[in-house]
Every structure is written in C-alpha cells, then in structure tokens.
Amino acid sequence: MNSSFFFTIVNVLTFLGVLGLAAQAFIGLSFFISSVWEKERRATVFAGVQFAGMTALLIIYLLLVGRGFFQTSPGMVVLIAGCIMVVLAAVFMVRKTAPNRRALRGTPGYIVGKVNRFDERMQVFARNRALSPGSEQYNEFYTDHPELEKYDSERRGRGGPLGKIGLIDRPHEGPNVAATLASLSIPFNLSAPGIVKPHSHPLLGDKKIHLSPEEATTRVKGYAKNIGADLVGIAEINPLWIYSHRGEIFHENWEDWGREIPTDHKYAVVVAEEMSLDMIGSAPHTPSVMESMKNYAKGAYISTQLAAFIANLGYEATANHLRHYTAILPPLAVDAGLGEVGRLGYLMTKEFGARIRLSAVTTNLPLIIDKPVDNGIEDFCKICKKCAACCPSQSITQDNEPKEFNGTLKWTLNDETCFGYWAKSGTDCCICMKVCPWSHARTFPHRLIVWLIARNKYVRRIFSVMDDIFYGRGPKPKVAPEWARFKN
Template identity: 50%
Template sequence: MESWTVMDVLLILQAVLVFGVIVFTLGFAAASLKEREPRAAWLAVVICLVLVAVEAGIYFLYHAGFFIAPAGIFIFLVAGGATGVGIFFLVRRTDPNPGVLKGFEGYITGDVKRFDEREQAFARDRAIRPGTDDYRVFYQAHPHLEQVDAKRRDAGGILGTPGAIDRPREIPNVSAMLAAFSIPPHFGRPESYHPDIQTAGNHRPDPSPEEATARVKGFARHLGAGTVGVTRTNPLWVYSRRGEIFYDRWEQWGKEITVKHPYTIVFAVEMEWEMVATAPHTPSVVESALSYSRGAWISTQLAAYIANLGYSATANHSRHYDLLMVPAAVDAGLGEMGRFGYLITRQLGPRVRIFAVTTDLPLVADHPVDIGVEDFCSVCKKCARCCPSMSIPEGDKNEVNGTTRWKLNAETCFAYWAKVGTDCNVCMRVCPWSHPRTFPHRVVISLIVRNKWARRLFFYMDEIFYGKKPRPKAAPKWAGL
C-alpha cells in the first residue's frame, strides 16, 4: 500500500474544510427557505455549487499532476494560511466600546431634563381633551403642536383608520389587534402592589439579593419574557409628569411622578418574526398588540409575586408607565439602542416590546452590555434607507435633551402610522439584527457581537442575501394577505 504524501494530507484537509463550509451553507439555504427568503436560499445553493466545482477542479488538477511538490505544497500552505488568518481576524474579540458600557448615561453630554409624559404623542392624542382647561394650558405652552394634534385627532388618532393599508380585506386582522389591545385593561388596577405578607404566614421570607434576583428573573422567563435584567432605578429616566390617563383618573394628568423603588426589573417580550416580516401590513400590528398584552400579563404577575414576598412593586405596561423603557433596558444590560431608537437585544434583535417592574425588593443589578450595535449601525443605515417616511437619520448623532444620539423624527413616523393604520414596523423588519435565531443566524450574531470586522462583512452579506430594500413577506395563512 502506497504511503500518503504531504500533498495527499493537504488535499484532504482543505477538502474537509470546504465540506464544512458547504454543510453550513446548505443549512443556511434550508433555514432561508423556512424563513421564506428565496433569494438568500438560491444564493446559498449557488455558493455550494461553486464550491463543489472548485473542489472538483482541485481534484482534477491534482491528478493531472498540477500540484507537484514543492510548488503545490506552497500553494496549499499559502491558501490555508490566508484562510486561517482571515478566520482569526473574524473570531477574535476586538476592542470594547467604552461609551456603551456606561449604559444610557454614556449618551449624556449636557443637562438632561426629565421627559414630561404629556408631550409624548400617545398622551397628547388620548389624554388632552379639546375644550378643557388642560387643553388650553398645554397648547399655550406648546403652540407648534396644536395643528398637528388636531389633524391627528380628526384623522382618527395615532392609527388613523386602523388597518387602512389592508382594508377592506383584512378586517379580521384589525379585529385581532383590537382583541389583543383589550387585554391590558384587565390587569393592574391599581398598578402598584403593596406588601402582602399573609402568603408567608406573617413571615417575610427576606431572600438574599442573589436569590431574589434569580427567582424574579426565573419567574419572568417562565411567564414568557424573552430576556430580563435588573438596574438601579435612575431618576433621570422617570417621567417628570403624568400624561397618559387610564381608568378615567383624570386628576392624575400633570401630576409629578416619583418612583421610590430603588430597583427596576426590565424584560423584553419577543415579537414573532413571521408576523413582523409582513410590516407595514396588519399582521405586524397584531403582533405588536399581542406583545403589549403579554407584557401586561407578565409584569402584573411579577409585581403581584413580589408583593406576596412582602415588598412593594409597580408594573409598567401599556396602561401605566412611570419611566422610559429604552434607557432602563440599556442600563439593565438587555442590549443597546439602535439608529432607529429601538432597543436591540442579542437574543431577539429589535423584535421586542419592553416592560418593567419597579420594586424595593433588594436585587443584584446587571451591567450595561456592548454587543456591537452602535458600531454596526454606524456602517449599516438600512432602517434609514427603508423608512417610508424618512424619519430615521442617515447621518451622525444629534444633541437631544442633553444627550448625543441618533433620534428619529417621531412626528413624521406617527404621521405614516396614521396613513397606513398600523404601527409600521418596517425599520424593525429590515434590521439585520431581526432575523429569526435559527442556527446560521446564531453563529453570525455570536461573531458580530465580538468582532468589528465581522460586523462589516456580515452587513455587506446581509445586503447581498436579503437586498438593500427587502420587501414585506406573506403573512401566515391564518392572518390572510
């Protein structure tokens, strides 16, 4: 039996490497078909065919005597070395982003004024009633908003004619959306849960902060939270005054908000990709509404759970927010803020809605994380390019209330919502971080989280595989379209 030469060994090694790449690419093709991404699937198949052809060529040339030592060995070693160096540069952890590791405080460059909830578009639309003294006082102080808000009210509110983009066919999706939005009012009245020690037979269990944190996070996940973290409550992110009114408590409008709870538990609820993928059509707003419903369900039970342990807690969900969710989520280590102003998490990208529970239960706070979002966004800009109302900045960050960050134009964004009758979600759909976490995407995410060159490579691959302006997908059968 002939013994193997160095060339034989090199040939086998490169064949094993290429075989591994082909298997991964075929897995990607299969995942793309499942995700209804035919372009990505076809490109992956083409890459596989090219690799097979290259392998066949190498095999043919080898047997034709082309790779003769030492020149053949040299070619293989150079190619292998270049591949190894490339992999090393894509896999190693590159320098962290120190600003991001400070959490939302990393954006502060001046004096930050607490945000007044009355100025938020939802509050203006729902809680400032024409003809009242509140109306007169508010628009005297904000004259530039009166026309915009009057027009929005005349058009039917934030969503205008709900589901307008798919009417008259998709009335069932509007019905599903309204059904989901009808759930949160059943929860959390009043939203603050006070200590109830009867459960423990008048003995407060007083768990250690470590145990309490593990239990609270575990319970939140068990209830359906996709990811959960804890931060110390930062008074800067607490609304200064109440603007959203529910349960007819009109006396609350304009009241100063104080949160005495030192801890905030923040969690994100996943929005299913197959629904988000239809944005800006009605299935995506059904998913938003369902997420708000799930968030109310989870946060209310979490607050009640803490009260039963003998501590006080307040659920923050769509019927009651005391603080801004994105800064709290960034501080709790759930992810980073993207160019479009949404939170981007490692586990689910931006396909989330955020909720919180504030409490005096002693907990262990998490740290902000650097997952590479800010660096990725500095190259990407896909959301800005695809936004139908051009509300997302393509350029540098701006000064906003004592912070320097990307800031979307909420007024033009909401104007588009009113036009289509949904909450749009196009930016969420096209964001490269939004892909469902199938195996190939999990591999890509683990690389872009740690390496800046991988971010650039996979951004350009995203453009090639999914297009510069990806189109909405068909909805699941039950949701029509």
C-alpha cells in the same frame, strides 16, 4: 527534516483542507435551508449559489487529492499557500477588536450634557388619548403648549396616532383589526391602579419574606421566564429615565394627571419578548400591528404578575407596560444589559435584534444588577443605515454619528413624520424593524454571523454589504401566515 515527516505534514494539511471546504459547504447548506424556512426568495438563490460553489470546490479538491496532486511540488505550494490564507482570514474575522467603551458604561456613557426628565404629558400618545377637547386638562395643556394643538387636533380628526386602524389593507382588514383590538384590550384591563401597583395578597398580610439579593434575583428572573419572558435583565434605576409627571390616563383616575412621579424605587426588572418574524415580515401591513399588540399584551401579563409576585414578598413594585408607564424603558433596558439602542430608536438585542417588545417592573426589592453590553451595534448602525433608507417617511436620520439631544448622544427620530405614516397606514408600520439586519431569525448561520459581528469591526463592514446582497436594500413585505392574511 526527513521526507516521511514532511509527507505526514502534507497529509494533515490535505485533511484539514477537506474539513475546511466541507465546513464552508455546510455553512452554505445551512444558509440555504434557513433562507427557505424564512421564505426569503432572494437569499435562497444566493445561498443556493454559495452552497453549489462550495460543493463544487470540495469535489474538485477531492479529485485532486485522489490524483495525488498535493504530493507534487506545485500541489504542495498551492496547499501551503491556501492553508496560510485560510488561517489568516479566520484569525482576521474571529479576533476581538477594540470594545465600545461608552456602550459598556450603559446610558451614562452617552450622557454629554444636562438631561431633563421627560414629562409624560408631552408624549404624543398621552396628548392624543388622554386629552379631550373642552376638558380642564385639555385647556391647561394647550394653553402652555399652543404649538402642539394643531398637530394633535389633526390626529384626533383622523382617529388618533394610528389613524383608522388597518387602513392600508382595506377592504380585507376586518379580521386582523378585530385581533389587534382583542390583544389591545389586555394591557387596558391590566392597567387598573390596583393591578399595576399591587398590594400583597390578603392571605400573606404585610409580612416580608426575607431573601438574599442573590436568591431574590434568581427567583425573580426565573419567575419572569417561567411566565413567558424571553430575556430578563436588572438595572439600578437612573432617575433621569423616570417620567417627571404622569400624562396617560385610562381609568378616569384624573387625580393622577400631572402628578409628579416619585423616583423611590432603586431597581428595574426589564423584560423582552420576541416578536414573530413571519408577522413582522409583512410590515407595514396589519399582521405586524397584530404582533405588536400581542406582545404588548404579553408584556402586560408578565409585568403585572411579576409586580404581584414582588408585592407578595413584601416589597413595593410597579408594573410598566403599554397602558401604564412610569419610566422610559429602552434606556432602562440598556442599563439592564439587554442590548443597545440602534439608529431606528428601538432597543436592539443580540438574541432577536429590534424584534422585541419591552415591559418592566420597578421595585425596592434588593436585587443584583446586570452589566451593560457592547455587541457592536453602534458601530454597525454607523455603516448600515438600511432602516433610514427604507423608512417611508424619512423619519430616521442618515447622519453617521449620533448627535446630542436633551443631553444624551443618540440618532434622533422624527416622531411627527413617523406617526404621520402610521396614520396613513393605520398600523404601527414596523418597516424599520423588519429590514434591520439584526432582526433575522436566529438559525445557525445567523447566530454565527451575530457572534462574528459582535466581536469584530471588520466583519461588520463585510456583513452589512452581504445583507444588502442577500436580502436587498429595500425588502418587500412578505406573505403573512394564512390565518393572518390581508389580501383575498
């Protein structure tokens, strides 16, 4: 090898070193800017230190380049060893490790025994909202389930599963409770029987508009996004995720109570909307419940219009939203490829983590289905456990592995203690959603981290620890936007 070739190699490596260190400093700077924007004080300090460290290293390196250090024998050794280490570290972090095969199968990957369809009458909200003491349905239900009457009567005495709304922020909760109830009125108004199960518009009559499944899918997904959906996926419905019997009644349509729910729709269009980081950041205070209700209202708006659109094409469609469910949405969302269910029991997406609300439309319109995804969430949840550590009612299990419940593997949540905390705070808490490392804003550095942890199991272990360092193991509630403040 002649010496000019050798020096060319050294010059190229020296230049790559400048690029590598500049990239590190840029990532540190972007993390610093992101943390300031996210109003994360602790992360701002750590990101600032990281940025300053990488910038100092870059300056020292440039000084050494200027003095010709890397043209000397010891300098070349340092340079070559540094380049080898950086390349090895990059390959180690970027390569794709073995996928989670059961995640890639969607919910069937987690079915390990006999699954019984869930009766909506057993659902805690249905029990507390629909059944009035003394009514025929009340007597029938608690004759069959006497063990639940004590819990439910106590809840009714406190004002329902949410207790006295806004209790945690008294005496300054008034405006936020008013806003919460304003949003909540939308799903109620959009849950009348003719709205959730629409007929085609009289101007269109019963004529079907024939579309190929490909075109129908493009139009349905495009329409859903155009009216406000952030994510849309399509699943072939597994009937196990359809409630067996109707239990929630909002419009005095009592003939529906206890009616068997048919499983005649083949497809579910599942929709997710992002929840604001600023509002969820203040969990468990009233801005977080305002944000939940705003997104339930959006879900009602999107799902009922989408159902009407499909009905106008000449097909059956049923909207599923906060005040009308025929299906359990997280498993449908998993099968529709929107994400995986995490330790905290919510759907977790690659795009927004658990910071979403779901709604859906079931239909017999032929559509093209999406494939389930593996973003490494099951593996990450096995290591992280931050939601369990921060849950004020210890409702989230710390078990390493998901366990069998009703024939499926999952991390079970203690509903009774979780709702007990809701009643104490008068909000839907959302602490688990707020502290989850997947809930961070999707700024450049967080996108890069999500990309890496979705690919590589070793990176998951590194970033689970890093999240605790940068954000703390038990983050405190953040200050809400001025218009939603809950303290004077």
